[in-house]
Amino acid sequence: xxxxxxxxxxxxxxxxxxxxxxxxxxxxxPFHHSFKNKSFALLFFNPSMRxxxxxxxxxxxxxxxxxxxxxxxxxWGIEFEPGVVMNGDAEEHIQEVAAVLSTYVDAIxxxxxxxxxxxxxxxxxxxxxxxxxxxxVPIINMETVVHPCQELxxxxxxxxxxxxxxxxxxxxxxxxxxxxxxxxxxxxxLSIASKFGMDVTLLCPNKNYLLDKKYLDIxxxxxxVEGSSFTISHDIDEAYKDADFVYAKSWGALRFxxxxxxxxxxxxxxxxxMVDQQKMALTNQAKFSHCLPLRRNIKATDAVMDSDYCVAxxxxxxxxxxxxxxxxxxxxxxx
Ligand code: CP
Numbered sequence: 319x320x321x322x323x324x325x326x327x328x329x330x331x332x333x334x335x336x337x338x339x340x341x342x343x344x345x346x347x348p349f350h351h352s353f354k355n356k357s358f359a360l361l362f363f364n365p366s367m368r369x370x371x372x373x374x375x376x377x378x379x380x381x382x383x384x385x386x387x388x389x390x391x392x393x394w395g396i397e398f399e400p401g402v403v404m405n406g407d408a409e410e411h412i413q414e415v416a417a418v419l420s421t422y423v424d425a426i427x428x429x430x431x432x433x434x435x436x437x438x439x440x441x442x443x444x445x446x447x448x449x450x451x452x453x454x455v456p457i458i459n460m461e462t463v464v465h466p467c468q469e470l471x472x473x474x475x476x477x478x479x480x481x482x483x484x485x486x487x488x489x490x491x492x493x494x495x496x497x498x499x500x501x502x503x504x505x506x507x508l509s510i511a512s513k514f515g516m517d518v519t520l521l522c523p524n525k526n527y528l529l530d531k532k533y534l535d536i537x538x539x540x541x542x543v544e545g546s547s548f549t550i551s552h553d554i555d556e557a558y559k560d561a562d563f564v565y566a567k568s569w570g571a572l573r574f575x576x577x578x579x580x581x582x583x584x585x586x587x588x589x590x591x592m593v594d595q596q597k598m599a600l601t602n603q604a605k606f607s608h609c610l611p612l613r614r615n616i617k618a619t620d621a622v623m624d625s626d627y628c629v630a631x632x633x634x635x636x637x638x639x640x641x642x643x644x645x646x647x648x649x650x651x652x653x
Contacts, residue, residue, distance in 0.1 A: 490566075
């Protein structure tokens, strides 16, 4: 069966451990010829800085070719619904796009954020699943309703600083942001921290900000398997207390999904969730990180971002090493 990197659920802990080991080797020895005759299509339906740069650079460092496409901008818009009369904006159907790209390239990577209208629709992740269905090459998720590439970089960073991560306290804290953002990184953070046996706490203002049950269940089940704990908290001081690693992310309340005005009336009450030095002082000398981009003095203060315990830049760097390791693994390549 074709191997993809759509999420980390379908990869075992030991496979992920192997990726992180390879990533650490690549950090010290970045250049190889493994992808000398390989090419990758990177499809961005949404903007990116880190993902685009790290994928394009990483493929180049392994001797391959990356082709960037932005459907609807520099490439034709794509229709994803099966069996429709295509009299809208899209010029071609995913069936042809996936089939044609499969004849040109060895893998297709896709960034396709939710539409922010109907969560029951968006949670099905139809865009990337359509690529899986209609392409005949490996598909890589560059962020949809999960962000598995960020997961790898996050865990590489955590392990570097905490060493043994089993039963260390991982705090995922919701933060305010002026817009209702994607839940992908938050879903992913719960998934990877629990998969590696950390004691996971999810801190959010109230039950309206809970993540989709699917990801709460993944965290709960992973913790059961690993003998660790999964806690949901709405108490800032209690959640930060004794944390070993603090990870911040903002997301829109799923209860008000598709209704940003109502959601904003709720969200604006919780600006005090910003990560600051007082909160970090409650921790067990925790490291702090964020996937970036981050609005300073909205999600975290300047003092936190400029502190020696902030490892967000290192996590961003680790995107490069971990993605290279993941792509090598998809093709069974060793270095
Ligand atoms: N963290 C992350 O994916 O960054 P970009 O949106 O810049 O790619």
